Amino acid sequence: MEKQIREPHIYRKLFTTCFMISACTFGGGMVIMSLLQKKFVEELKWISQDEMMDLIAIAQSCPGVMAVNSAIIIGYRTAGAAGAFITLIGTVLPPMIILSVISMFYRQFRDNYVIALLLKGMQAGVAAVLIHTTIMMCRNVLKDRRVFSVIMLAAAVYAAVFMGVDIILIILACGCAGGIMTFAEMKKEEGSA
Amino acid sequence: MILWDLLVTFLLLGAFSFGGGMGSMELIRSRVVEQRMWLTNAEFTDIISISEMTPGPLGINIASFVGVRVAGVPGTVVATMAYVLPAFVIVIALSWFYYRYRSLKGIQGVLKGLRPAVAAMVMASAVKITANAWFGGQDNISFGNANAAAVLISLVMIVLLQNKKIGAVQAILLSGVTGALIYAVLGMAV
Known part of the structure; x- marks a missing residue:
């Protein structure tokens, strides 16, 4: 197990972070994951970019809600099983409270002009956060300056964005390609040694 | 007993909802609407709309909503916790496995291969959401259809985010307020 983060009030920090993110985020798992x-x-630099991308792949390959899975995994990484439980509760609580209240006032909520305007404005902000994350992640993939990384990224983007291929298939294919590449390189090293 | 039924149903839904959000909708609908008859089809569609307007992931929103409708506050707690429990166990097991074995060279190769897939996944999501925010949907992408205010807000936010001037939550809230003001001044219909 990776060293857990030693930080005073880590549980409180994990809880408030996940609670705030879950309470302020509209949209699917990718959006919450970007936050x-x-x-x-x-900001906190508790997890490296490489590690984060591995954790997302794990979260994605488990059943359930991507956003919740990402939160659990970050809690586990930083503060063990107790941390995972804290981030789980932090993420689940806001929608639980909000949905319980809104189920009583749905019609009034939906027809409110100011709320509708705010929601529309927020769409542009969500788009910005996703574009920012895409830039950071592509940069991270390409930082080793290998042709293999460029080809993999281009192929994955083509399949996901333009062909609409199921993301589970892309993850499986990329994992296999990565494994085969590493295996081939190890063979080559053995051969030259 | 109703709480027991909620528990069993949502444990199962939690264990089998792959693909997230819209991907697992049909499975949830078949159980909640057709098998248990806790909601009508119209009510189920309503929750999806509610989910789009409220924070939080879709699956959690549905579990919370169904729970509160069927059995009040205890219902919402049972349904929601049951829904996330299978993932909680599986995610922790896989994370343990990851930290135990990730220094192996073969595993590292696989994980490195996965990173482009993750980047592409985020990009696909970014394209859909940006198309919606800027053009009102992926089928309407053209210069004339662009919502200039939304494009401008997004671009400013991207610059602020890249320069680490603001966090993501601030970016979304700031966009909401700025957007609402601009749209209100323009008298835009929503």
């Missing part, structure tokens, strides 16, 4: 990445990788 977690911004907070834990870029």
Whole structure:
């Protein structure tokens, strides 16, 4: 196990971070994941970019909600099983409270002009966060300056963005390609040694 | 007993909802609407709309909503916790495995191969959401359809984010307020 983060009030920090992100985020798992990445990788620097991308791949390959899985995994990484439980509760609590209240006032909520305007404005902000994360991640993939990385990224982007291929298939294919590449390189090293 | 039914149903849904969000909708609908008859189809569609307007992931929103409708506050706690429990166990098991074996060279190769997939996945999501925010959907992409205010807000936010001037939550909230003001001044219909 990687060294856990030694920090005073780590549980409180994990809880408030996940609670705030979950309470302020509209949209799917990728959006919440972008916010977690911004907070834990870029601001707190508790997790490296490489590690974060591995954790996302793990979160994605488990059943359940991507956003919750990412939060659990970050909690586990930084503060063990107790940390995972804290981030789980922090992430789940806001929607639970909000949905319980809104289920009583849905119609009034939906027809409110100011709320509709705010929601529309927020769409542009969500788009910005996702573009920012895409830039950071592509840079990270390309930082080793290998042709293999460029080809893999181009192929994955083509499949995901233009062909609409199921992301589970892309993950499987990329994992296999990475494994085969490493195996081939190890063989070559053995041969030359 | 109703709480027991909620527990069993949402444990199962939690264990089998792969693909996230819209991907697992059909499975949830078949159980909640057709098998248990806790909601009508119309109510189920309503929750999806609610989910789009409220924070939080879709699956959690549905579990919370169904729980509160069927059995009040205890219902929402049972349904939501049951829904996330299978993932909690599996995610921790896989993370343990990852930290135990990730220094192996073969595993490192696989993980390195996965990173382009993750980047592409985020990009695909970025394209969809940006198309929606800027052009009102992926089918309407053209210069004339662009929502200039939204494009401008997004670009300013990207610069601020890249320069680490603001966090992501601030970027979204700031966009919401700025956007609402601009749209209100323009008298835009929503």
